[in-house]
Amino acid sequence: MSLKVAYQGERGAFSEAAVRKILGEASQPVPYRSFEEMFESAASGETDCLLAPIENSLAGSVLKNYDLLERHELTIVGETYLRIAHxxxxxxxxxxxxxxxxxxxxxxxxxxxxxxxxxxxxxxxxxxxxxxxxxxxxxxxxxxxxxxxxxxxxxxxxxxxxxxGIEDHAQNYTRFLLISDPSRIPPVHETASASNGKKTTIIFRVANKPGALFRSLAVFALRDIDLSKIESRPIEGRPWEYSFYLDLIGDVADSRIRKALAHLEELAESLRILGCYERAQSIHLS
CATH class of the missing domain: 3.40.190.10 (Periplasmic binding protein-like II)
Known part of the structure; x- marks a missing residue:
């Protein structure tokens, strides 16, 4: 039986092409009108997983999907990049x-x-x-x-x-996250280079006081852990306070990563690991 994969959009959308890229032709892309409906389908078991655009190399982050990641008890299990030609x-x-x-x-x-x-x-x-x-x-x-x-x-x-080719720049890529219930993780079709290793995504909150974010990020700098992305999102009901999403290069099974996360947990109000997954193949710029 083919894997049912939720995506936002209609047939012919870039997200549908990304589903085929990461999960293969045997997958069954299922279109939804909104990101909310897409997430709900995977959370309820209506679909096996979802593929969400999370950032674009020209337009930046897809903020709605960061918020939906925090709202649902789902996990990131893979990623892929898709060249976007308009x-x-x-x-x-x-x-x-x-x-x-x-x-x-x-x-x-x-x-x-x-x-x-x-x-x-x-x-x-x-x-x-x-x-x-x-x-x-x-x-x-x-x-x-x-x-x-x-x-x-x-x-x-x-x-x-x-x-x-009407996009502003030919180097126009969108990064997609493959997200599922932790109990039904799908097999990723896209071949990941052995040298790419793992990526871990977390969300954390720190007290709203001077130096709090600096000290939180220092736990990674002290251990030479590469941070590839940081994004802040407002905390509902707490004006001018933020949650921070962080992508770091490394596997939670690695002792350096474990120690850094344990150190961060001591400093943060809250910490959640959103996923540890194979890094997508590198983009070759031309």
Whole structure:
């Protein structure tokens, strides 16, 4: 039986391609309209796991998914990077000179700001998904509307590609996290280089006083542990106080990592390990 994997979006979305990349063609991607619904499906057992975009090399972090990670008792079991190449897509027969409104997900629009600034006649309109935007403009069939999405969405919905490679920079990648209930961890298909090793993601809180965050991060610096990402999110009901998400390079089974986390636990108000997983293959810049 194929693995049911929740993702946000419609058929033809980048997230669907990422599911295939990390779990193989035998997986069964299941689309959901929102990130909340996607997380709920994996938490309830409706799907086996989910694949969530967590950060983009141009637009930055997908903050909503950090909040949902904290809210659910799920664990990160893998990661993958996907090259994001955007196209301007419209119903068949539409000419680029006639386009007056462009739909897409806010993150995709942020990744194509230079193209949109260069075409000021095109009004920008936000939508819940890239591929869903293509589906919508094809269904509407207007001659003055288009969408920004991956080329595969044009193939899925029978649309024309008016312009390709419209993202701000060719080095446009999205990092996705594979997340599941700890009791049903799926096998990761994507081959990870043996030299990549493990990555561990944690969330912690510290007292709101001078030097607290510095001392917390020092537990890793003192042990030469590489930190690859840090993100802060506001704590609900505690204005101007924050939770900190941290990606560190290493395995929780390693004594250095164990000691650093034990040291951090002494300093922090709370500490939770969100996952320890194989690092994705390195991105080769060209």
């Amino acid at each position: 196209s301007l897509i419209a119903p068949r027969g539409v000419k680029i000179a006639d386009v007056r409104r462009v739909y897409s997900h806010p993150v995709a629009l942020a990744q194509c700001e230079r193209f949109l600034r260069a075409n000021p006649r095109m009004e920008v309109a936000q939508a819940y998904d890239t591929a869903g935007s293509v589906k919508m403009v094809v269904q509407e069939g207007r001659s003055d509307e288009a969408a920004i999405a991956g080329r595969s969405a044009a193939e899925v919905y029978g649309a024309d590609v008016l312009a390709e």
